[in-house]
Amino acid sequence: MTKSELIAHIAERNPHLYQRDVERIVSTIFDEIAAALSRGDRVELRGFGAFSVKKRDARLGRNPRTGESVDVSEKCVPYFKTGKQLRDLLNADSE
Amino acid sequence: MSEQTITRAQLSEAVYQEVGLSRNESAELLEMVLEEISNALAAGESVKISSFGSFSVRQKGQRVGRNPKTGEEVPICPRRVLVFRPSQLLKGQINAGQEAKA
Numbered sequence: 695m696t697k698s699e700l701i702a703h704i705a706e707r708n709p710h711l712y713q714r715d716v717e718r719i720v721s722t723i724f725d726e727i728a729a730a731l732s733r734g735d736r737v738e739l740r741g742f743g744a745f746s747v748k749k750r751d752a753r754l755g756r757n758p759r760t761g762e763s764v765d766v767s768e769k770c771v772p773y774f775k776t777g778k779q780l781r782d783l784l785n786a787d788s789e
Numbered sequence: 790m791s792e793q794t795i796t797r798a799q800l801s802e803a804v805y806q807e808v809g810l811s812r813n814e815s816a817e818l819l820e821m822v823l824e825e826i827s828n829a830l831a832a833g834e835s836v837k838i839s840s841f842g843s844f845s846v847r848q849k850g851q852r853v854g855r856n857p858k859t860g861e862e863v864p865i866c867p868r869r870v871l872v873f874r875p876s877q878l879l880k881g882q883i884n885a886g887q888e889a890k891a
Contacts, residue, residue, distance in 0.1 A: 695825075695826075695829040695834055695835070695836045695837070696836075696837050696838075696839070697837070697838045697839050697841075700822065700825055700826065700829075700838070703825050704818070704821055704822060704825060707821060708818070708821075711810075715810075718807055718808050719804050719808055719815075719818050719822070720822060722804050722807045722808075723800055723803075723804065723819060723822055724838055724840075724841045726795070726799070726800050726803045727795075727800070727841075728841060728879055728882055728883075730793075730795040730799075731879070731882075731883050731886075732882050732883050732885070732886030732887075733793070733886060733890075734792065734886070734887065734890065735792065735793040735794065735795050736792065736793070736794045736795065737794075737795040737796075737800075738794050738795070738796055739796070739800075739823060740796075740797075741823075742823045742826075742827065743871075743873075745873075747883055769884055770883050770884055770887045771875070771880065771883070772842070772873075772875045772879055772880065772883055773873075774844075774871075774873030776870070776871040780827050780830070780871065781870075781871070783827055783830075784830060784831055784846060784868075784869045784870070784871060785868050785869055786831065
């Protein structure tokens with residue numbers, strides 16, 4: 695499913711809304727999550743999961759093709775931990 | 790880091806501010822979005838949100854685990870796990886934000 699398919703599904707379930715507004719709603723949600731992470735905040739959506747930012751220390755990397763060492767500077771990476779309810783939903787059929 | 794925690798309340802408030810819907814309906818729409826994503830993933834489909842990232846389901850095989858406290862061996866059943874891969878754009882945005890703060 696892509697973002698536009700997600701928008702289409704939501705629009706289908708809400709015939710009283712303009713497609714344009716559904717697009718803004720979906721974009722706002724992801725933009726807000728991204729903005730929060732950029733500030734270093736955590737986003738916790740109970741049942742679904744939590745987004746957080748993890749710091750990766752600077753390290754000495756290697757160009758796998760040439761074997762040459764390169765400095766990799768410290769950076770932050772977004773991380774998502776699946777919520778319990780969603781984890782259970784993913785494995786619902788096998789139990 | 791400021792380490793504030795954003796929850797559904799702030800996200801639905803942002804939706805409320807952005808579109809002229811009631812607070813109640815804004816909250817319902819946020820829930821619907823999470824539900825649609827969850828259902829697609831449960832069906833084994835991956836979800837790609839351009840400029841944000843993608844969620845995909847990975848199948849894990851059975852392996853032998855160990856209770857770290859007792860050292861006892863326990864089988865870990867095959868299961869499906871969710872993986873989130875952030876887009877380059879999101880990664881860039883987060884690092885720009887962290888540098889601005891430093």
